Amino acid sequence: MTGPWTTTPPSAYVAVDGGGTSTRSVVVDATGRRLGVARAGSGNPVSAGTELSARSITESVAAALAAAGLGADRLGLLLLAVAGTGSPTHREELRRRLIEAGLVMPVVFESDLLAMFAAGTHVLDGYALVAGTGAAAIRVEDGRQVAVADGLGWLLGDDGSGFWIGRRVVRAALADLDGRGPTTALTSLLLGRLGLAPDVASPRETVAAAVSRLYADRPVRLAEFARLAFEARGDEAAATILRGAGSALARTLHAVAVPPLRGPVVLGGSILAHHPDLGAVVAGELARILPDGEEPVDVRTVTDGLTGAAVLALRRAGLTVDEAVHARLRSSIS
């Protein structure tokens, strides 16, 4: 390995996956070996705010470096996989905190969607479809994100996402209670989650109690009820919602696809990672949408964006991540 360094070449790289519930950082060497890993609070600048997010990131980076027994002087760069790749305010806040913590190193930002793709494959061309609270698809060419569809947020887009499913779950249950919709198993599941007993004598009071609790929280929190659709196995309303989600996600992927579909399709995000049935629906819908005679699509699911962030960190440092390095990163991080 050669480089422009006059003293010691960098021996390690830091990758950060800033998620809504926690921030994970990993320190790896040029061969993909894990040297240290750590976790801190929410690192998502959109949900946690730029200040808290920057603090979580700095904390987890410092802890990962301590675990690796390394100082910042030995680091090639810090790569951060962030939704929307971070606002200028977030970047400034982060740089300030890193310097305060004595962590002076080059910082680069990459899309969390591209990290998800890189977590699934060492190949440089293909697609990622991510469905967590939100949903989006990207096309990747030569290792760069060249097209994106959806990701427009809970109010205006995110078709097939956790919010999309959760909102439909809640509305179906309330419509059932209200006499406007068919009977569904989602109703008792929802009331159970809200800690409400079904009041058979006065369903309208049950509706009022549920509505009042649900409006007390931020709208996006409806995503938490998505899991009820998967729990209600065999329920027709739940099955209709999940079929709709699969079909919407396939349309989002199709919007960035250039047939013939080259390269793997990487599925990620909590909704797709933890519910293989939905991935199967997406694959089926995709086969239906794409022209006949195409090669079967290579669909793979990833549960972990941190591996992908590490892949991108090595690449942005000018290193090659081949199949062997990718496999080493994958097995050492996840």
Add this chain to the structure above:
Amino acid sequence: MTGPWTTTPPSAYVAVDGGGTSTRSVVVDATGRRLGVARAGSGNPVSAGTELSARSITESVAAALAAAGLGADRLGLLLLAVAGTGSPTHREELRRRLIEAGLVMPVVFESDLLAMFAAGTHVLDGYALVAGTGAAAIRVEDGRQVAVADGLGWLLGDDGSGFWIGRRVVRAALADLDGRGPTTALTSLLLGRLGLAPDVASPRETVAAAVSRLYADRPVRLAEFARLAFEARGDEAAATILRGAGSALARTLHAVAVPPLRGPVVLGGSILAHHPDLGAVVAGELARILPDGEEPVDVRTVTDGLTGAAVLALRRAGLTVDEAVHARLRSSIS
């Protein structure tokens, strides 16, 4: 006319329709003749807040009494038609302001949905279906609201409402621009309303600009885009949205219906009042839902809740509102 009054019996009654954009008050006599009318700012405690709402109501009542040349001492009561019939806080604030303004009189609250029903008919049994920004249906028996469906707000219900339609209009246009949905005339209508030129070279930048403007406002403001569905005549996406709205509203009405449907069905709210096509869709869906062999439903549309509030004011004062009084109120107020 007899009463428990030892001095002069009341000669007039005040009715108030507290809407989102303006508050209207009318002073009527026992025969349904209009003595004075006035208008002030928003009187909706939910959208304007309890304080501003109470101020608007007090202002419009004082102005209507001035127009009638009457003092509060000659009044039987003040009836207020409010969504959710007003919170205790709103009621207290209103009483305080009325007293401060020297307007001491009995105040009674009634549901705005019941006022909408009473605006359409002098009959004491039937149904009202209201679709403005929100949507709800009620069953009326013996002049009282005995059942209600939906009205659960933009996030959790209001199926077929202005918000419901407007949100679908915006999402269909964005999906079109984003390559996820079919081409629709709604797209250019939306961009026109947002003051954005369609950027054919980079539709994704157009999407980003539209999304950023739309998230800058409160979610409920998406209701304003409902009108685009009516403007886009002949467009398939728009027709699908409106068919869905008609069908959803028919289901809401059906949820409170006790077959055989007795009494008239009164349609009200900006969406149903200004778009007779949608009323026709609802009537058609209703015919499809209800058992064969039922009498054709007597569907009538009202544009004005204030007449209904006046009907309820006279009734709550113990007076009879027959067909003749109802007709007099209608022609003198609207």
